Amino acid sequence: MAFRATGTRALRHQASLWCSASSLSATLRRGFFSRLVNTLIFAEHEEGLVKNSSVRAIEAAGAISKENSISVLLAGTGPDLEKAASHAASAHPLVSQVLVADSDMFLHPVAETCAELVKLVHQMGSYSYIIAASNSFGKNLIPRAAALLDVSPITDVIEVPEPRIFVRPIYAGNALCTVKYTGTDPCMLTIRSTSFPLSTLESRTEASPISQVDISTLKEAALGRSRWLSLTSQDTERPDLGNARIVVTGGRGLKSAENFKLLDKLANKLGAAVGATRAAVDGGFVPNELQVGQTGKVVAPELYLAFGVSGAIQHLAGMRDSKVIVAVNKDADAPVFQVADYGLVADLFQVLPELLEKLPEKK
Numbered sequence: 497m498a499f500r501a502t503g504t505r506a507l508r509h510q511a512s513l514w515c516s517a518s519s520l521s522a523t524l525r526r527g528f529f530s531r532l533v534n535t536l537i538f539a540e541h542e543e544g545l546v547k548n549s550s551v552r553a554i555e556a557a558g559a560i561s562k563e564n565s566i567s568v569l570l571a572g573t574g575p576d577l578e579k580a581a582s583h584a585a586s587a588h589p590l591v592s593q594v595l596v597a598d599s600d601m602f603l604h605p606v607a608e609t610c611a612e613l614v615k616l617v618h619q620m621g622s623y624s625y626i627i628a629a630s631n632s633f634g635k636n637l638i639p640r641a642a643a644l645l646d647v648s649p650i651t652d653v654i655e656v657p658e659p660r661i662f663v664r665p666i667y668a669g670n671a672l673c674t675v676k677y678t679g680t681d682p683c684m685l686t687i688r689s690t691s692f693p694l695s696t697l698e699s700r701t702e703a704s705p706i707s708q709v710d711i712s713t714l715k716e717a718a719l720g721r722s723r724w725l726s727l728t729s730q731d732t733e734r735p736d737l738g739n740a741r742i743v744v745t746g747g748r749g750l751k752s753a754e755n756f757k758l759l760d761k762l763a764n765k766l767g768a769a770v771g772a773t774r775a776a777v778d779g780g781f782v783p784n785e786l787q788v789g790q791t792g793k794v795v796a797p798e799l800y801l802a803f804g805v806s807g808a809i810q811h812l813a814g815m816r817d818s819k820v821i822v823a824v825n826k827d828a829d830a831p832v833f834q835v836a837d838y839g840l841v842a843d844l845f846q847v848l849p850e851l852l853e854k855l856p857e858k859k
């Protein structure tokens with residue numbers, strides 16, 4: 497039995513955000529920079545490459561203004577940082593400079609230390625916007641840096657209709673809120689990278705300049721109360737869940753960690769990332785870094801396959817923007833069918849082995 501969802505449009509409503517702090521100098525500066533917009537992107541990098549989510553943050557800055565002068569800030573140390581800086585310098589045509597904070601204290605970046613770095617760099621450059629991707633690091637960093645700079649951050653931005661006007665989801669993605677930022681500079685944002693696909697702008701022929709940030713004044717303030725202890729992560733060849741083109745998700749219906757391996761096999765064949773509901777994570781089937789939803793990752797792949805997922809509102813909040821949603825559930829009334837483009841009312845333990853048999857191996 498197949499379903500075609502009617503598709504629900506999120507309610508859009510207006511709201512305004514006022515910042516309590518405002519000063520004459522900041523107002524004058526804002527007036528002065530109204531034509532000349534300059535933005536600082538805090539970019540994450542891995543193995544010598546700027547992460548895709550950070551490149552999309554640059555894209556979001558381009559949506560604010562095409563006249564935007566964009567500085568990309570990278571923190572780290574060693575050869576990987578050097579490679580990432582070269583990548584950043586030619587990653588996007590809108591980047592005008594790359595700022596590098598090279599120190600052992602950024603070997604494993606900690607949000608508290610990076611927030612102090614953002615404050616320092618803003619004091620040097622007086623940015624009108626400071627942006628990071630809305631992932632676990634960006635969500636940890638931007639509110640801290642905003643507190644240090646005494647401004648209110650705007651999180652999870654999905655659209656920039658006008659400079660200083662932003663659209664962001666609220667109520668677990670059931671409504672969209674249009675927010676006007678009337679505070680002082682800098683206007684600090686986290687952006688949902690899935691909402692800012694990379695444009696087809698031609699890649700730059702000439703790399704932008706790379707300069708070192710003088711962090712000599714940072715050490716004392718930053719090496720404070722938090723320190724990096726260890727990283728636990730899945731060692732997998734699969735694409736990153738946040739950026740994957742295809743996501744295969746399992747819910748409580750999978751019943752066990754052993755059964756979840758069926759989804760691993762399917763993901764391997766499709767070149768997909770594996771996701772999970774909170775019930776599957778709480779059941780110990782998979783680690784919590786795979787959780788999709790309001791309190792997990794937000795994904796918007798081209799294809800989202802959900803097996804044994806009921807479609808609770810908190811789960812939908814993390815995947816409803818996927819281009820094509822396919823759901824397999826044995827309960828015809830499961831709410832997931834309301835958002836699914838294609839639905840199959842069936843036992844996943846019959847469907848999955850059949851799919852695995854029919855799909856060719858990934859080349």
Ligand SMILES: Cc1cc2nc3c(=O)[nH]c(=O)nc-3n(C[C@H](O)[C@H](O)[C@H](O)COP(=O)(O)OP(=O)(O)OC[C@H]3O[C@@H](n4cnc5c(N)ncnc54)[C@H](O)[C@@H]3O)c2cc1C
Nearest residue numbers: 747748749773774775789790791792804806810811826844
């Ligand atoms: C504050 C808060 C935040 C939350 N954040 C998240 C979040 O980020 N992400 C998230 O996912 N949840 C989140 N939740 C939990 C959420 O409310 C749901 O409990 C959860 O999403 C349910 O997961 P599920 O669909 O796997 O399980 P269930 O709701 O139990 O659904 C299991 C489904 O599997 C189907 N099924 C069972 N066996 C089979 C079979 N053999 N074949 C086919 N179908 C089968 C059933 O019909 C059922 O529809 C949050 C809850 C709260 C209160």
